[in-house]
Amino acid sequence: MEIKNVFVVGSGLMGSGIAQVSAFAGYKVKMHDVKEEFTAKGMESIKSSLGKFLSKEKITREQHDAALSNLTTTTDLSDASDADLVVEAVFEKLEVKSEVFGKLDQICPQHTILATNTSAIPISSIAAATKRPDKVVGTHFFSPVPLMRLCEIIRGLQTSQETMDAAERWAQSVGKETVRVLKDHAGFIANRLYLPMGMEAARMLEAGVATPEDIDKAMRLGYNLPMGPLELADMTGIDVLANACMAIYNDTGDPKYYPPPLVHRMIASGLLGRKTGKGYYDYSSGKQESYWKV
Numbered sequence: 001m002e003i004k005n006v007f008v009v010g011s012g013l014m015g016s017g018i019a020q021v022s023a024f025a026g027y028k029v030k031m032h033d034v035k036e037e038f039t040a041k042g043m044e045s046i047k048s049s050l051g052k053f054l055s056k057e058k059i060t061r062e063q064h065d066a067a068l069s070n071l072t073t074t075t076d077l078s079d080a081s082d083a084d085l086v087v088e089a090v091f092e093k094l095e096v097k098s099e100v101f102g103k104l105d106q107i108c109p110q111h112t113i114l115a116t117n118t119s120a121i122p123i124s125s126i127a128a129a130t131k132r133p134d135k136v137v138g139t140h141f142f143s144p145v146p147l148m149r150l151c152e153i154i155r156g157l158q159t160s161q162e163t164m165d166a167a168e169r170w171a172q173s174v175g176k177e178t179v180r181v182l183k184d185h186a187g188f189i190a191n192r193l194y195l196p197m198g199m200e201a202a203r204m205l206e207a208g209v210a211t212p213e214d215i216d217k218a219m220r221l222g223y224n225l226p227m228g229p230l231e232l233a234d235m236t237g238i239d240v241l242a243n244a245c246m247a248i249y250n251d252t253g254d255p256k257y258y259p260p261p262l263v264h265r266m267i268a269s270g271l272l273g274r275k276t277g278k279g280y281y282d283y284s285s286g287k288q289e290s291y292w293k294v
């Protein structure tokens with residue numbers, strides 16, 4: 001099945017990134033949100049990102065202009081009626097996603113693939129809102145979408161091989177490397193491995209085993225990771241990680257995902273990482289600085 005028209009639901013951080021890479025790859029893209037101010041914000045961030053690529057000479061003026069000309073915005077979900085592929089990137093709540101998928105199932109032609117960018121909700125639960133679970137698939141991008149190379153392609157219980165293949169080809173065509181997640185298990189591959197490391201680093205800090213600097217340095221130098229788990233947690237947001245961990249914990253009951261008390265205290269104190277100026281490090285001067293006393 002050939003994909004030409006892509007419809008992205010949700011114009012936030014991930015939706016706008018997915019719309020950007022799709023438009024850049026030559027697809028006709030409609031980007032949707034519930035209010036015009038949200039689609040406008042999404043378009044602003046796409047323009048800003050493409051503008052940076054242009055000024056750094058990573059793309060040409062023609063590519064920049066062509067990408068923008070492939071993009072339109074809408075607040076009307078029924079505009080998905082000519083979509084070959086819909087990618088959903090709305091809030092991480094099953095009720096919200098189920099409502100969107102139920103409506104899309106009515107609006108979209110039979111051949112349309114419905115993909116979700118969920119981080120932790122089972123694909124099969126989202127597919128249950130439709131009468132086409134064989135055409136529902138997970139396409140899990142990483143932030144920031146235009147820069148991060150991975151997209152996990154996730155098979156729900158009833159996703160067909162044809163849908164997996166089409167979703168994978170599309171993700172590759174927008175410039176991503178893909179991995180196939182063959183079972184709809186919480187955390188997929190990357191988060192299932194990364195989240196316990198982030199929580200274990202917090203437990204180590206809580207127990208006074210080492211400073212944040214040394215925990216991160218150990219993983220950077222010992223395992224050649226580009227960032228240590230705590231500085232990465234500050235970048236992602238301590239609350240975002242804790243929510244993702246809780247979703248996996250609730251689904252699996254596996255205690256290694258349960259955030260330790262320190263993480264709950266940090267969230268209650270507004271120490272969420274870069275976005276609030278302080279997390280495991282202090283960013284108030286604009287640089288990453290130490291302040292933690294072990």
Ligand SMILES: NC(=O)c1ccc[n+]([C@@H]2O[C@H](COP(=O)([O-])OP(=O)(O)OC[C@H]3O[C@@H](n4cnc5c(N)ncnc54)[C@H](O)[C@@H]3O)[C@@H](O)[C@H]2O)c1
Nearest residue numbers: 010011012013014015033034089090091092117118119143
């Ligand atoms: N932020 C990340 O690093 C990241 C990484 C991978 C996956 N995800 C997943 O991607 C999804 C989106 O995350 P985000 O960070 O872009 O969130 P976000 O809050 O930046 O954007 C969500 C957007 O969805 C819109 N929205 C909400 N309900 C809607 C509806 N019914 N119809 C249309 N639009 C609606 C909101 O107005 C908002 O603009 C979530 O499922 C999240 O778990 C996020």
